[in-house]
Amino acid sequence: MITFHNVSKRYGERLALDSVSWRMDEGDCVVILGHSGAGKTTILKLITHEAQPTSGGVIVGTFRSGRLSRAQRALLRRTLGIIYEDFRLLTDRTVFENVALAVRISGVFRNDEVIPRVLYALEEVGLQHKQTSLPGELSAGEKQRAAIARALAGDPDVIVADEPVSALDVSVQAAIINLLNEIQAARGATLVFISHDLAVVRYLADTVAVMYLGTIAEFGPVERVFAPPYHPYTEALLSAVPVPDPDHAVARILLEGPVPRADEVERGCPFATRCPRRLGAICDDTPPPVQQLAADHRIACHIGGEELRRLQTSLVEPSAAGR
Numbered sequence: 213m214i215t216f217h218n219v220s221k222r223y224g225e226r227l228a229l230d231s232v233s234w235r236m237d238e239g240d241c242v243v244i245l246g247h248s249g250a251g252k253t254t255i256l257k258l259i260t261h262e263a264q265p266t267s268g269g270v271i272v273g274t275f276r277s278g279r280l281s282r283a284q285r286a287l288l289r290r291t292l293g294i295i296y297e298d299f300r301l302l303t304d305r306t307v308f309e310n311v312a313l314a315v316r317i318s319g320v321f322r323n324d325e326v327i328p329r330v331l332y333a334l335e336e337v338g339l340q341h342k343q344t345s346l347p348g349e350l351s352a353g354e355k356q357r358a359a360i361a362r363a364l365a366g367d368p369d370v371i372v373a374d375e376p377v378s379a380l381d382v383s384v385q386a387a388i389i390n391l392l393n394e395i396q397a398a399r400g401a402t403l404v405f406i407s408h409d410l411a412v413v414r415y416l417a418d419t420v421a422v423m424y425l426g427t428i429a430e431f432g433p434v435e436r437v438f439a440p441p442y443h444p445y446t447e448a449l450l451s452a453v454p455v456p457d458p459d460h461a462v463a464r465i466l467l468e469g470p471v472p473r474a475d476e477v478e479r480g481c482p483f484a485t486r487c488p489r490r491l492g493a494i495c496d497d498t499p500p501p502v503q504q505l506a507a508d509h510r511i512a513c514h515i516g517g518e519e520l521r522r523l524q525t526s527l528v529e530p531s532a533a534g535r
Contacts, residue, residue, distance in 0.1 A: 219268035228254040241403040246423035293363035297375035301347040308343040318366030333365040353384035425482040432509030441520030444489040
């Protein structure tokens with residue numbers, strides 16, 4: 213359904229993506245994980261054709277990267293449903309009108325199908341009782357439900373969720389993640405979930421792409437990414453996830469050192485300046501090899517998979533109270 217093949221993207225002199233490759237099939241859920249500057253926004257722009265790759269190729273359904281005609285853009289818009297972090301609802305339109313506009317723009321449904329389609333989408337997200345409300349009258353969680361209904365109303369093949377829970381309280385985040393899980397299961401939809409929060413990954417993803425400075429550090433099924441061996445960056449991210457066990461304390465890994473811009477990484481590993489597992493000059497001077505740890509699991513690191521497994525003696529250590 214989506215393929216990135218050796219994709220690089222530059223904005224002037226700034227390198228946003230560097231030789232990124234990944235793919236997902238119909239019905240998959242891939243979480244693109246990384247902090248600010250990792251390249252997540254550029255991934256979104258390439259999927260939606262808001263930007264074109266500097267090199268390499270992107271395929272979304274039947275659409276390949278390149279200039280699209282107006283008719284092709286309209287077809288691509290029908291294929292995609294986008295959920296934004298900041299909701300992007302029209303503030304002077306009711307919830308019903310916001311969703312109805314998306315149904316009409318999709319061009320999929322006849323005029324007499326618009327109202328039933330909108331009501332179905334609002335019921336799907338549990339917001340039918342708010343259909344006459346303006347966005348300013350909704351809570352943040354309700355706004356995001358309205359944004360989800362709008363994204364789904366045109367019956368897209370691919371749903372792209374751009375940090376959809378980062379602005380919400382933790383309890384509301386859980387409700388939205390559960391909702392997306394239920395909707396994906398019911399529809400068999402393909403879901404790209406862009407996030408900086410590893411805590412949401414294990415509850416949502418089939419596959420995880422861990423990004424750092426425009427590169428993919430680790431890519432694989434969620435059960436493999438959450439089990440040793442870890443890429444050192446994934447290891448540090450996992451160490452920050454709270455463990456729901458009062459008898460255990462997380463062996464927290466604090467990353468130190470400067471964070472270069474992607475265009476400042478001229479050679480070597482982009483994570484070398486902060487890596488707690490840094491080997492020495494080889495990390496600074498030589499790009500990390502891509503190691504295929506399993507058919508569907510890979511990391512970009514100079515440390516071998518067996519050595520990484522040996523290093524993972526205990527990511528979670530017993531607390532003093534539990535000893």
